[in-house]
Amino acid sequence: MTAARRHTPAARARAETQRERILDAAQKCFIERGFRGASMAQIAQTAAISVGLAYRYFDGKDAIMLAIIARQLEAKRARIDQLCAEADFLGAVLERFRVWQRGLADAMNPALFLEMSAEATRSPRIAEAIRTSDALLKAEFESWLLRERREGGLGIGAQDVQARGLLVQCLFEGLLVRAARDPDQDVAVLRRALEPVFSALGLVPDGHDRS
Numbered sequence: 001m002t003a004a005r006r007h008t009p010a011a012r013a014r015a016e017t018q019r020e021r022i023l024d025a026a027q028k029c030f031i032e033r034g035f036r037g038a039s040m041a042q043i044a045q046t047a048a049i050s051v052g053l054a055y056r057y058f059d060g061k062d063a064i065m066l067a068i069i070a071r072q073l074e075a076k077r078a079r080i081d082q083l084c085a086e087a088d089f090l091g092a093v094l095e096r097f098r099v100w101q102r103g104l105a106d107a108m109n110p111a112l113f114l115e116m117s118a119e120a121t122r123s124p125r126i127a128e129a130i131r132t133s134d135a136l137l138k139a140e141f142e143s144w145l146l147r148e149r150r151e152g153g154l155g156i157g158a159q160d161v162q163a164r165g166l167l168v169q170c171l172f173e174g175l176l177v178r179a180a181r182d183p184d185q186d187v188a189v190l191r192r193a194l195e196p197v198f199s200a201l202g203l204v205p206d207g208h209d210r211s
Contacts, residue, residue: 001037003037004167006081015057015092018049018057020072021047021049021065022043022047022049022057022064022089022093023064023067023071024047025043025044025046025047025066026046026061026065026111027039027068027112028046028067028069028113029042029043029046030065030111030112031103031109031111031112031115034115035061035065035115035116035118038061038118040054040060040061043061044134046090053107062125062126063125065116065119065123065126066125066126066129068116069116069126069129069130069133070129070133070142072108072133072136073126073133073136076108076133076137076145077110077136077137077140079096079142080137080140080144083096083151084152084153087155088196089132089198089203090191092205093172093175094187094190094191094192094194096175097175097178097179097187097190098187099174100175100179100180101183101184101185102183103181103183108176109182110176110177110179110180111148113177113180114132114177114180115174117130124145134169137189138165138166138169140205141165141168141169142162142165144176145161145164145165146158146161156202164201164202167201168201168203171194171197173193178190
């Protein structure tokens, strides 16, 4: 194939489809076998491609994990927008928890979250990618907290927004771990546990006063 043909829209689309196929396969392998337990050969087999072709797209598992982190950043950004647009923010969070309990492929899988966190303690590149992703998501969430209610935000003062944003981030991460440890957790009980916390944080239905 000539260089010109490799850069046609159709060729780029095929390459992107192949790349996503490898990432999907790797994510499945990391969830089932762990990052350390999965091999490039197993990832290639799951993707139904040759190992050589897998290496044409990624030079190893670290590169694949970095690509998964980048892909999930975009998905998380979209989910933050969806959550912030919900009238019942806590209800939307609990719906995400139900998704995590089911371990659906299109969601942030709890097992994958734990694998990423563990690998970040060993790989500076992965740790830096996760820190960058976290910082971007935290900034976007804080922007929503700061925005005036008439503009779709919560109107939380600048002096409180960082602390509240950090606490919500910790809550989300804790819920991911809880979903992994107890996939049968009663969501109604979880709602009762979280309601006073979310109320204290001012995370009340969008567009309504807290009075």
